[in-house]
Amino acid sequence: MIFRRRRKDDEIPADEAEDTTGSADSAEDLPEDDETASAAGDDEAAAELDVEALDSRDWRGAGPWDLTEVDLDVEPLPGRARIDLGSMIITGFGGAELRLQVAEETQQIVSAMLIKGDSALELGAYAAPRSGGLWPELREEIVEAATEAGGSAALVEGPFGVELRRLLPVTTPDGEQGYQPSRMWVVEGPRWLLRGILYGQAALEEGLEPPVADLLTAFREVVVRRGDEAKSPGDLLPLVIPADVEPDPESAEDA
Template sequence: MIFRSRPRGDEGLAAAAGRDPGENDLDTASGPPPGDNAGTSGATTDFAESTQPEVGGPDDGAIDLDELDAGEWRELGPYDIGEVDAEALEEPDPDQPRIDLGSIVLAGTDGMELRLQVDENSQQIVSAMMIRADSALEVGAFAAPRSGGLWAEVRDELVQAAESAGGSANLVPGPYGVELRRVLPVQTPDGQQGYQPTRMWVAEGPRWMLRGIIYGQAALEDGIETPVAEILEAFRQIVVRRGDEAMAPGDLLPLSLPEDLAPQPGTAQDAAGAAAAETDTGV
């Protein structure tokens, strides 16, 4: 597994989110949340299509949103830190290495690459993307009300934002209830106009909401067969560490570099150097 950290300033974050710097990370009235890269070039444009794919999904059409929202979808994960053996997470496991990013703990698999997006001004990690073959999963965790229901509040705004940006969106049944399918216009690395299809899964836990955005081939497939299965398994194995601090609903839970990758004070590899570093863990 390869860890890659890439600098990204406030201006780039705002452009990707379709909003001004400093707005709430899930304030979607003016555009999609950070990590979507709508209308920008970046790592996710590697998965862009030259022509606009159709947005669809299983049982495309009218669905019972309330029934899907009422379902229990986390039996197989992702998990809250209180639902697992926290001490076991810290023990090395050669068969399933763990990557502790503070608010989320990821499970590594053979052949999977992890890219960490870093704000070059604050040196804070703003997103984590797990890439396997021609598919990718970008994850982020957010503070949520104790009563839950944050996903139901924001998804209609995400649909409207996609349509306002010249794309399309649809709500379909997915492995976590209501799944959001979108196709957004982007600029490809060679400067051409392209379209980026995505699937969005959202799991809600105790005072947190975990969002997963799927890119590439897995975003084009219906159902959860391969290659979606590998992406789904990676999402299910995530552990969320919400913490006890008071946070407004929609605030991004902070991410941090693992201790063995974080730069040491007084060394030549300062925070800016760490943002551009690549480390091969041998997995």
């Protein structure tokens, strides 16, 4: 387990366009013409998307799960192991690495990232209204923020209804300018919202084939522990380090 420090508020950021999670060398250097063509295609796809119909459906038939819906006494499949992080219980799989994202200001764990090869899935759980409807509100802010930052965002149909795809401008460790692609999955459960963001090669794929498949399964297997505390919509559900897990200090220092 590796700690990586990143500046991040304790609620779902409205300025998602500034999120540069993941390795900087995963940014895609796109010529201006390619970027313009991509944005035009995204606008056309969004115009054909029946957003209201997708938002009205329940996409949790195969997970993610609420704590009340799962019997944790039943062991996961061979080769997989549950990791209890408090508000989220994640099931790891062979070849995957877990990293916890820590806010510099508060030293609070704000998200967990599963990494396999050159792909990653960042997971975060947040409070949501009992009536739902938080995701449509948030994605409008995210799309606007991405555009203002010089990137682009598009809504497409994904495995959980409306999927948000972005290209955000980033600076690589070598000082070069590029664009980082991402795919965002969001599911709302009983008074909670679970967000998963794909980075790296998985963010470049159109469908759900590998390397997306393993990360999709991991997202479906997340169990959210909302708790009974009163929280405002969008507040982060706190994450904790499992008592039986020791972080790697050398990796933490490097990160």
